Amino acid sequence: MYVLTKCNLVHENHPISKEIFMHHPTQRKLTAQEQKEALEMYKANGDVKLIAQTMSQKTGKVVLTKDIHNVKTKFSENGEINRLQTIINQRIEFDKQDNFVFGENEEESKIYMIFYQNKQMKDMYIKYPEILFIDGTYSLNRNNYPLYLFVVRDSNGNGQIVGFAIIAYERIHFLNTIFQCFADNQDVSATKAVMIDKDLTEWMLLKHHFISADIYLCKFHCIKIFERVLKNKSLLEHLTVMLESKTEHASSEAYKTIQSILETDSRDKEYLQKNWFDCQEMWVKHLRSGKFTCDSDTNNYVETLNKSLKTFIKKNTTLDQCLDGVFNLLNFMEKQMNYKTYKQMTSITINHKKNQDEIYSIINRVCTPFASKIVTEQYELSINNQYKIEEFDDLIKLISKFSYNLKFDKVSGQFSCDCFDFSTNNLPCRHVLYVRKYKNLPIVEPNMICERWKHVVFRSTITSETDSSNLIVNSNGRRTIQMQNMNRIASTRSDFLSPTKTRFIECKRILNRLGEIVSRDSEDTYNYRLQTLLQITDLWEKNETFTIKPIQEVNQLNQRVIVNNDDLSRYESLINAEDIDSNVSANHDSNSNSFLCSTATTSSQSSSTTNSLPTSSQDIQSGCFVKINLNGRSLVKSAPKRGAPTKAQRKRKAKDSKSNQNKKSRCEMDKVVDQDDNSIDESTSICKICDENVSKNSLVCCV
Numbered sequence: 001m002y003v004l005t006k007c008n009l010v011h012e013n014h015p016i017s018k019e020i021f022m023h024h025p026t027q028r029k030l031t032a033q034e035q036k037e038a039l040e041m042y043k044a045n046g047d048v049k050l051i052a053q054t055m056s057q058k059t060g061k062v063v064l065t066k067d068i069h070n071v072k073t074k075f076s077e078n079g080e081i082n083r084l085q086t087i088i089n090q091r092i093e094f095d096k097q098d099n100f101v102f103g104e105n106e107e108e109s110k111i112y113m114i115f116y117q118n119k120q121m122k123d124m125y126i127k128y129p130e131i132l133f134i135d136g137t138y139s140l141n142r143n144n145y146p147l148y149l150f151v152v153r154d155s156n157g158n159g160q161i162v163g164f165a166i167i168a169y170e171r172i173h174f175l176n177t178i179f180q181c182f183a184d185n186q187d188v189s190a191t192k193a194v195m196i197d198k199d200l201t202e203w204m205l206l207k208h209h210f211i212s213a214d215i216y217l218c219k220f221h222c223i224k225i226f227e228r229v230l231k232n233k234s235l236l237e238h239l240t241v242m243l244e245s246k247t248e249h250a251s252s253e254a255y256k257t258i259q260s261i262l263e264t265d266s267r268d269k270e271y272l273q274k275n276w277f278d279c280q281e282m283w284v285k286h287l288r289s290g291k292f293t294c295d296s297d298t299n300n301y302v303e304t305l306n307k308s309l310k311t312f313i314k315k316n317t318t319l320d321q322c323l324d325g326v327f328n329l330l331n332f333m334e335k336q337m338n339y340k341t342y343k344q345m346t347s348i349t350i351n352h353k354k355n356q357d358e359i360y361s362i363i364n365r366v367c368t369p370f371a372s373k374i375v376t377e378q379y380e381l382s383i384n385n386q387y388k389i390e391e392f393d394d395l396i397k398l399i400s401k402f403s404y405n406l407k408f409d410k411v412s413g414q415f416s417c418d419c420f421d422f423s424t425n426n427l428p429c430r431h432v433l434y435v436r437k438y439k440n441l442p443i444v445e446p447n448m449i450c451e452r453w454k455h456v457v458f459r460s461t462i463t464s465e466t467d468s469s470n471l472i473v474n475s476n477g478r479r480t481i482q483m484q485n486m487n488r489i490a491s492t493r494s495d496f497l498s499p500t501k502t503r504f505i506e507c508k509r510i511l512n513r514l515g516e517i518v519s520r521d522s523e524d525t526y527n528y529r530l531q532t533l534l535q536i537t538d539l540w541e542k543n544e545t546f547t548i549k550p551i552q553e554v555n556q557l558n559q560r561v562i563v564n565n566d567d568l569s570r571y572e573s574l575i576n577a578e579d580i581d582s583n584v585s586a587n588h589d590s591n592s593n594s595f596l597c598s599t600a601t602t603s604s605q606s607s608s609t610t611n612s613l614p615t616s617s618q619d620i621q622s623g624c625f626v627k628i629n630l631n632g633r634s635l636v637k638s639a640p641k642r643g644a645p646t647k648a649q650r651k652r653k654a655k656d657s658k659s660n661q662n663k664k665s666r667c668e669m670d671k672v673v674d675q676d677d678n679s680i681d682e683s684t685s686i687c688k689i690c691d692e693n694v695s696k697n698s699l700v701c702c703v
Helices: 018-022 032-043 048-059 065-075 080-095 119-127 172-185 204-209 219-229 235-244 248-264 269-275 277-282 300-312 319-346 358-366 369-384 420-425 430-438 455-461 499-519 523-541 603-607 617-621 647-673 688-695
Strands: 100-105 110-116 131-137 147-153 159-167 193-196 214-217 388-391 395-399 403-409 414-417 480-482
Touching: 032 048, 032 065, 048 065, 080 100, 080 319, 100 172, 110 172, 119 147, 119 159, 131 300, 147 172, 147 300, 159 172, 159 300, 159 319, 172 204, 214 219, 214 277, 219 235, 235 248, 248 269, 269 277, 300 319, 358 369, 369 430, 395 430, 403 430, 414 420, 414 430, 420 430, 499 523, 523 647
Parallel strands: 100 480, 131 193, 193 214
Antiparallel strands: 100 110, 110 159, 131 147, 147 159, 388 395, 395 403, 403 414
16 A cells, blocks of 8 residues: 655756657557557558558557557457468358368378368369369468469450469469369369469379369470570570470471570570470460460460559468458459459440441450450451462361461361361461351351350359358368478388379488588588588598498487487488487387487378368358367468579578588698597597598598
8 A cells, every 4th residue: 555745847957848658659649440440451451651640640648559559450350370361251251151161280280271162163173173273371370381273264355263272382282272172163174174373383293183184384484494594595585486486397497496506505404305395285375276265375465464463462471361361362363353244244345446347346245344445356367368278178288488277177167277266266267257258157156165265155254142051061071181291301202203202302401400400500510410421421422431320328428319320211200300309318228220200191192082170060050150160270381382493592602612612621621630630639520440430431420
């Protein structure tokens, strides 16, 4: 209890002013209504500084960026996993259906994958399944989880998302899982082409799931790789010509020119032959003739959506904010598409050109705006070009600079052409229009236009109300896929990669983890461990074998760990340092050379399905929505970045390589100096026993 004995109301020991008074926390505090307004601006991806300035002008108070961050923290739920659970449950209520598939490891209670595809996405894919665009993007969340988009091209040439997945790592097991989820949700046999970029190296996975589809590489990414990798830059021009060639003649001429250059300068010969010339059907344009691709040779539709995503999602956001941003983009795209549909259904472009030609009007009435531009261009070419016509029994040949063959289908009553434009767009080309005019047939008829390009097709894309009786029916028959611990290496080799590449990926994963452990040690320990790694490298380069066995001694300076060849296969267990028992050596049998470690989930477990996320059957019966419960789940660590390194990254790598070479040379000099020293030198921690054992092909490491 306190008793007030004196009160001094004269403020003499500190300055008094209106500015100081306005900066007091009680004066800066926003009201409840003002806090909600600031939070709405923040959710709209407003800049914190601009929000603080706006609120300061509106309220007349001194508002700092710290105050805005405090408002955001106050209204956000505690825990990223709880906020993620809320976002998912809100989407389930919005869809009136559970469209999520989770990939998790039951042993660790960690979420590795979230796949989403709703009914509207499935309907969109069924309408336009001919070509599918797939690409992943990074830098959308602070965990660096890649986001993969599945995109189709609609009847007006716009990209539409038909599914997406957020995965922890861009590894073959995760990619195989999301492709499998997409293929299980609908029949993918109608997809005849899949467009990817060169960074998606596991393209053989796509051939496994999209059996009837051809895999094509994005032209833009191919050119970027040529510019970055080729040593002889004179090849770039001819490779670009070969890439964009529409005829076999142009492609073969460019190929001959490239081969003649490689005969004089063979620096790039092996690389081009192994990575490009053996798979020309994936990147040379004329080899796609006869394939329906909507005349698409880039992944620009996905790249455009990736750019839009980064306007809805801030950098270094949490996973729940990232997922919420994706759903906001989907809602925005749906409203935009519905508005375009309304405009096209309530207005028709009438374009009478060249003496009031009625053909232009017919084209605009029958086709969508995108298709009408293509058919109009072909019609004008048919008017301006002249061809020599040769007729046979069931064939018509048009001859100009090149020859084109047209066939008449008696069933459909339509002509088909073997030119590139007709096959890739499935729209009337200039040769078909020329022949129809020559035979006095109607130049353009509605039955000549494919259903996907007809103007009336937009009537069915308006979003309809979801049937209220269809409550929380799991659209894919499962909610959770059991996945193995991806911090460890699976014991079975992948069926989609070559043995050499599979081994390289496994070794690289271990070495990355080893580099993290070594690089964060003190300078002395770092130099010692680096020298140990160099000794192992030298022995393996000489194709010499060695053994490492644990020696238990009281003196910690002389304690050594030796691992034999049988234990090298179990190095995968060392990837996750948390899985190693710190007391293994105390409980270990002195006659055994193996480590105790927890085994990874078997392949049978990875393919099994389970409903490990609890739901309530009573809620279903009562007509309520089933809530996703993520209690006890957690997210995996940040994923490594993939793809081509930037210029700054290459400079940093060169600098680190030079630094490592200098450290290696210093370690070798220290080794020469200490060769005759019988005692352990404290600066390098190398003893005579180590040198003797190395010479006997037995590596002994002091710890």
